[in-house]
Amino acid sequence: MSERYPSALLESAVNELASLPGVGRKTALRLALYMLRRDVGYTENFAAALVALRRDVKYCRVCHNICDDEICAICANPQRDHETVCVVENIKEVMAIENTGQFRGVYHVLGGIISPMDGTGPGDLQIDSLVERVARGEVKEVILALSTTMEGDTTNFFIYRKLAPYDVKTSMIARGVSIGDEIEYADEITLGRSIVNRTEFKMNS
Amino acid sequence: MSERYPSALLESAVNELASLPGVGRKTALRLALYMLRRDVGYTENFAAALVALRRDVKYCRVCHNICDDEICAICANPQRDHETVCVVENIKEVMAIENTGQFRGVYHVLGGIISPMDGTGPGDLQIDSLVERVARGEVKEVILALSTTMEGDTTNFFIYRKLAPYDVKTSMIARGVSIGDEIEYADEITLGRSIVNRTEFKMNS
Structure with a gap:
C-alpha cells in the first residue's frame, strides 16, 4: 500500500x-x-x-563503555576491583550486570560478538585491547559474560585462546542463564547468581 | 528497577x-x-x-488537515467534489479513506472526537467551522465518517443536530466497519465500500 x-x-x-x-x-x-x-x-x-x-558521547579509553569523559565512572572508581574484568558484548549487558549489584570488578566492552553470519569478525571487536590489558599484568581474572549462544561460545573460545599465553584466570558466568537466551533479558536474580557461581573456562566444558 | x-x-x-x-x-x-x-x-x-x-507544519484553512501551505492539496484540487464533505476525526482517517480511492469529495478534520472521559468537548473540535462551511451553502452532503464507538456516535449526533437547521444532506458511512473498531485499522475494501454504501443519518438508526 x-x-x-x-x-x-x-x-x-x-x-x-x-x-x-x-x-x-x-x-x-x-x-x-x-x-x-x-x-x-x-x-x-x-x-x-x-x-x-x-x-x-565518548567511549572509555580502558573498557570502551559509553561515558561522558575519557574514563568511565566504573574504571575511575578506586573502590572497584580492577583485577577482575568482566567481558561483555555491549553497554546493555554492563547495565544489566550493574543492576544485579553482585559484581565489584570492572568491565571490558567488546562492542559485539563474533558472528560470521553478520560479518562480524574478531578484528571488529575490542579483543586486542583486552589482551593488552591482560599483557600489562593488571588483570588476575577475566570473566566471560557473553550470551549463551553459538556466537557467544565462539567468542568465548577465541578470547580463551588469545589469553592462554598469559598468567590470568579465565572464567565464565554460570550457565544459570538458560541456553539460547540473551543476557540483557535475564532476570536479576539469575544473572546475579551466574556472576557469583562463575566457573573456570575449559575447552569442552 | x-x-x-x-x-x-x-x-x-x-x-x-x-x-x-x-x-x-x-x-x-x-x-x-x-x-x-x-x-x-x-x-x-x-x-x-x-x-x-x-x-x-500548517493546517488547511478550509478542512484543518495537515498541509505545507495555507490550503491542503485536496481542498485546492478542482477535480474534487467540493459539495461533498467527509467529516473525520483526524488526519490518519483522511489518509485511510484516500487510500481506498473510493472518495472524490473533500474532508473536514475535527481534530478529535467528543469524549467526556478524556475531557474533550465540542468546543475543542472544529465543529463550528464545519457549520460555517455548511451555512455558506457550499456543501450539499456531509458524510460522517467517525469511529463506530460510543464517542463516535455521540459526536455524530451532536453534529447532526448542529446541521439540522441547514439545507444539507447528512449521511454516515455504512456500518460495514465492525462496531467497536477504529477507522484507521479497517481494511481498504471494507472502508471503501462503507463510503459508497453510506446511509442517511437518522436518529435511532
Whole structure:
C-alpha cells in the first residue's frame, strides 16, 4: 500500500521514525502525530537530546563503555576491583550486570560478538585491547559474560585462546542463564547468581 | 528497577525516547544504541525532520488537515467534489479513506472526537467551522465518517443536530466497519465500500 501524505514535512518525519528498528509506518505516523499534539519545546528537546548523545558521547579509553569523559565512572572508581574484568558484548549487558549489584570488578566492552553470519569478525571487536590489558599484568581474572549462544561460545573460545599465553584466570558466568537466551533479558536474580557461581573456562566444558 | 546509565547524555536520550507513547525504557535504550551505531548525519537528519515537522507544519484553512501551505492539496484540487464533505476525526482517517480511492469529495478534520472521559468537548473540535462551511451553502452532503464507538456516535449526533437547521444532506458511512473498531485499522475494501454504501443519518438508526 503506497500511502499519500498530506504534507511533505509529515512524510519526511514518518520516514525517519520508520527507519528505526522495530518501528513500522503506522507506529511512525502515530509518533509524528503525537509530537504535533505536544508543544514545540517537546520536539526541540527530544531532537536536541538525540543529537547531543550522538555528537558528544565518548567511549572509555580502558573498557570502551559509553561515558561522558575519557574514563568511565566504573574504571575511575578506586573502590572497584580492577583485577577482575568482566567481558561483555555491549553497554546493555554492563547495565544489566550493574543492576544485579553482585559484581565489584570492572568491565571490558567488546562492542559485539563474533558472528560470521553478520560479518562480524574478531578484528571488529575490542579483543586486542583486552589482551593488552591482560599483557600489562593488571588483570588476575577475566570473566566471560557473553550470551549463551553459538556466537557467544565462539567468542568465548577465541578470547580463551588469545589469553592462554598469559598468567590470568579465565572464567565464565554460570550457565544459570538458560541456553539460547540473551543476557540483557535475564532476570536479576539469575544473572546475579551466574556472576557469583562463575566457573573456570575449559575447552569442552 | 532504577537503572544506572553510564552516561548522562545516554540517560537523557533514553528519557526522551521513552516519553513517546508505547515506547518503554528497554526499547528506548535499544533505539539510542542503534543511533550510536549509525553515523552522525543519520541522527542529525532524524532530529531535523522532527523539528521541521513540528515547527513548520500548517493546517488547511478550509478542512484543518495537515498541509505545507495555507490550503491542503485536496481542498485546492478542482477535480474534487467540493459539495461533498467527509467529516473525520483526524488526519490518519483522511489518509485511510484516500487510500481506498473510493472518495472524490473533500474532508473536514475535527481534530478529535467528543469524549467526556478524556475531557474533550465540542468546543475543542472544529465543529463550528464545519457549520460555517455548511451555512455558506457550499456543501450539499456531509458524510460522517467517525469511529463506530460510543464517542463516535455521540459526536455524530451532536453534529447532526448542529446541521439540522441547514439545507444539507447528512449521511454516515455504512456500518460495514465492525462496531467497536477504529477507522484507521479497517481494511481498504471494507472502508471503501462503507463510503459508497453510506446511509442517511437518522436518529435511532
